[in-house]
Structures are given as structure tokens and as C-alpha cells.
Amino acid sequence: AGVQAAKKTADLIPLCHDIRLDFADVQLARAPGGVGVHLTSEVACHDATGVEMEALTAVSVAAITVYDMVKSVCKEAVITDIRLDTKSGGKSGHFLRSDDTIAE
Numbered sequence: 028a029g030v031q032a033a034k035k036t037a038d039l040i041p042l043c044h045d046i047r048l049d050f051a052d053v054q055l056a057r058a059p060g061g062v063g064v065h066l067t068s069e070v071a072c073h074d075a076t077g078v079e080m081e082a083l084t085a086v087s088v089a090a091i092t093v094y095d096m097v098k099s100v101c102k103e104a105v106i107t108d109i110r111l112d113t114k115s116g117g118k119s120g121h122f123l124r125s126d127d128t129i130a131e
Contacts, residue, residue: 029053029089033070033081040084046074048081053089066090077117083109 030051037045050071058065068085070078090106097104114122 028092029066029068029085032088033068033078033085036081036084040080043080044074044076046072046076046078046081048072048078051081051085053085055089055093064093066093075118077114077119079111079114083111 030053032039033048033051037043048070050069052070053066053068056065056067057063066086066089068082068089070082070085072078072081087109090109094104094106110124111122112124
């Protein structure tokens with residue numbers, strides 16, 4: 028669902044450019060402590076613009092999909108901390124979140 032969402036970002040978000048993606052991936056891992064899951068997405072392209080919105084859309088839809096799967100057994104499930112941790116390329120160049128909350 029996350030990869031499909033990355034490909035449909037321009038359809039979902041007004042004024043978002045339609046970008047030819049070269050790569051889109053979403054990974055799911057057990058969260059530290061064994062409670063919950065940790066989702067990450069990686070998206071790449073060769074266009075002159077960045078793919079932040081595609082990556083954020085991918086991980087957001089993947090999180091909603093996981094929520095839909097667990098809601099019947101866990102009524103208190105939550106989705107938190109969707110954010111951009113790193114970016115390279117595009118017009119604005121490189122970005123690396125500077126705080127110590129980057130998930131590993």
C-alpha cells in the first residue's frame with residue numbers, strides 16, 4: 028500500500044508535482060521493546076525536485092494500513108512521529124534531521 032501511495036502522491040496532494048519515481052520502498056520492523064512497529068520509506072528519482080512528499084505519503088499510507096489490520100485486536104493503537112529524517116538532491120540540496128530522535 029505504501030509503494031502504491033508513493034506513486035499516487037500527485038493525485039492525493041494538491042499542487043504536488045507528478046514525479047517519475049525510480050525507486051520506492053517501505054520497510055516494517057518491530058519497534059524497540061517489542062511493542063508496536065517502526066515503518067520507514069525510501070524513495071528516489073532523477074527529476075529536479077525532491078521526493079519528500081512521496082516518501083511521507085508512502086509511510087503514512089503504510090501506517091494507516093497497519094492500523095486497519097490491528098484495530099480489531101488493539102483498540103488503543105496510535106500512529107505517531109511521521110517525519111522526514113534525511114533527504115539528498117533536488118533544488119534544496121541535502122537535509123539531515125539534527126536532533127537525536129532519528130530512529131535507527
